Amino acid sequence: MPSPIKIGETYYLRVRVPSDITAKMNGRTIAIPIANATKTVAIRDTVKVSLQTKEAQEAKQRFVRALASVEAFWETVRKGPQPLTHKASLAIAGEIRQLWISIFDDEPGSPEFWERMIDADKQAAEGALHPLAVSTAKTKMEALEARYGAITDAFLRKKGLLVEAGSRSRLVEHVASAMSEMAEVSSRKAGGDYSDTGQTNKYPAPLEVLSPDAATDSNSHGQASVLTFNTTVDTRVSEKGSGRDAKVMPVSTVRKYRAAASEFAKYRGSEDLASITAREADGWKRSMLKEGRLSNKTIGQRLQNVRTVIEWAREQHFGELFPSGNPLDHVKRPEYLETPSEERAFTLDEARTVLRAASAQAKPYLRWIPWMCAYTGARVNEMAQLTQSSFYQVEGLWFIRVTTMGGKSLKNQHSERRVPVHADLLEQGLIEFVQNADAKGDHRLFPKRTASNVRDWIRDDLAITRSGLMPNHGWRHLFEDRAMGSGMAHAAKLYISGRSTSGSDAGYGKSEAMLPGLALEMQKFPSYLD
Template sequence: MTHKQIHALAGETYKAFVAAFDENPGAPDFWLKNLIQHTKADTGRLTPIHELMIPTKDNRARMIATDLEKLCGPLADAMLRKYHLITDASSRLKLLQQISFAMKDASLINHAKARGDYSDSGQTDRFPTFEAPAPDAPKPVAQASKRGLTFDDVIDKQLKEKSVGRRAKPMPQKTEAKFRKAASEFATHRGNDFVATVTSLEGDSWKWSMYDAGKLSNTTIAQRIQNVRTIIEWARKQSLGELFPHGNPFDLVERPERDGVRSEDKTYTLEEARKILRAARKQTKPELRWLPWICAYTGARIEEVAPLKPNDFFTYEGDHYFSITTKGGRRLKNIHSERRAPIHPDLISEGLLEFVSKHRSNPDQRLFPKRAGQNVARWVREEVKITRAEVSPNHSWRHLFEDKARAAGMIDSAREQITGRATVSSSGGYGKSDVMLPGLMREMRKVTPYLHE
């Protein structure tokens, strides 16, 4: 692509965002956050995991390219599809950079409008008009062949995928109904039900229309958006990556915060945590003795650590870790859940490694019984007497560990890796190799002890 074509496409993105939100620009904070995100992407600081990487020149270039692709890739795809273009990697990166610059300008204009300042309309002639390439330019045949694919087509194929083969697990009718309902509402809002042409802008516009209607709770709006995102993800997989090869456009649609029990109410107090840990010291059953302590110092879900085996524990450069894995038929919540967790010094002081060593003769046998989670929950409620209704006996450790990690100054990317938290900024490919382990251990050591005796 030529320099002029790149700037012209960036200009079309700018004009689309300024025009679409002229009447209802939304909240000022939304555009301020958008501006901050693009500023971070321009310097490779959008993805928190990058904080753990050595800032060499090559790494910095890769960070910037990764962040720009994540933030602006769907916008670039929309522009390229509009003119039936396929471009090389170098031109694409330049286009992503110019779209990011343009989006910062659009965010400033819309932020001012959201605060009631319409003195700058956003109209500008600084962007050139796009001039299409010669008629014999290559067309994206694979993408065009999918253009007639509807949401119902995608759902129908997913139903078939779920129902075929031995020991199949068909999709429940209620689940199917919720996906069709969300897809139908989104299709009505945008005016068609073709999957291939979905854009992030349409998703965000739909979200704000649900806000404006005032009929749905934040929880329901968030679920509707997630359901459509899931259908688009199915379409990507069904097309083997031909649709939206650079990412799901709904990844950029920020879901509203959900209502319900406040996080602080679901979290153990330090007094409750200390009461459980002291009580655990007196237990002889392995699950009661060790699972509360492991959850307290990792924020792991109890169903992730209850199946631990001796051969999941290992040493690297003098420090101790354990693997949370799907090996041996074990199941985890999602791709982010498979990880390596550093063992906090307090767990070592308590004698966890000695406990594991006693079972080394049976390296592939579980350390804890199959009903370990239920046993611990019942013990916490009935014997330790932690009866507060908002608390989940096992999951509340997850909330408390994250709070302790934040208070200790643990960087977000390390906290997400240690807890297996799936976020928009998380990357399933990071934090799995040995090179990341010392950084994670360094961050784990920041977490202060629960007990001082």
């Protein structure tokens, strides 16, 4: 039985390539899980990789996983390249897409960076190896290979898959399409738009591949019996969606939990949920804090998301999993400083500067988004996704329907509401703009990059750059403060701004019979420019 060897002070795995497959190893590499990372090494007569530890007991534990991975690869090579079905190819492309989306989820960078990426993706898809080249099927495949081949091969190595040439070519094309979607999603996030595109659902579920962790724990049919984050989330989504009046889990929520779980699994080097320890989670927290890329608040949210998935697994196993409690209950969330709401909000002078400037703008999103946010307390993204059909009348009074219907995305269930149109918006001509807009019916009135464009206009063109101010959320806090000062009913203020509440007033404005009364409360809200 092979065992770790010590070279200097560090332990290594070193195993000889089996004689029956030695001829097939020329030029190959292998991905081996070591601790919290995956190491890719070249295969010669032997496979040699550092176990990254000087401790004998730790080396033995790491050696078991690493050796299982190597031996699983030997079996893959013996079987030879395998064909991938169309569905399996799309599943892999979807996994790669989601992995890259999760990497840039919290800090997507600048819209300009993603514009360059989108242009490069487009050139590759067109087969333009250089600007004057004539695109052919051959140059297209060469361009896609140059841009996505390495990404595809790295993922296949990590999965321990060896696919035939024809299947790989199709997979590269699927990966190209998925990565283009990833760039579009990340570009919108960089511009402040985190709404769901609905594209994630089109990909099949991730492939269930026998992992190194599962290699020593298989059933009689050779299938992995390891409990993973993905299977736990899949079960939860299925449970939430079952029943005639089920409340389906939103795609954006599913994505949030998968992303956090994927990052944690990547850190610990294993998808095996049942083997999680509090020390691993604490180590993940400390590594994120040391890296300094994420805020302490975001790190705490990621820990909580992973804790939630573990709690789902405990429920699904009737308390038999982690019977003494959730391991992450022992991991303290990092503390952070909250920016006071008054610092996040526009001052009255700033608000008036923005509204006066907006009145002179020709671009519809600059002309109307600030005014609508100022008189509704809505988030910029909520107003940016409105359509012509979002505006309607009850007893001659105009209202805005802010809803998740039609593929729109809101922060939570309390965000669904019907907001009276303030008299100042009517006087400014909002309804005339809506009725005469080119975007009819359920088509958006404003472009998808509205949020980032409005934010940049306020910061760059109007030079309102005060530290702490959140241009796309600042109207919300100002509206609530002014509503309270105007004597607006507390329940009406909460409902109009989309804040969560409880008790009997939680249904305020939900039926049309109550809407005229809600409009009366809106009349109390003072004008900004009087």
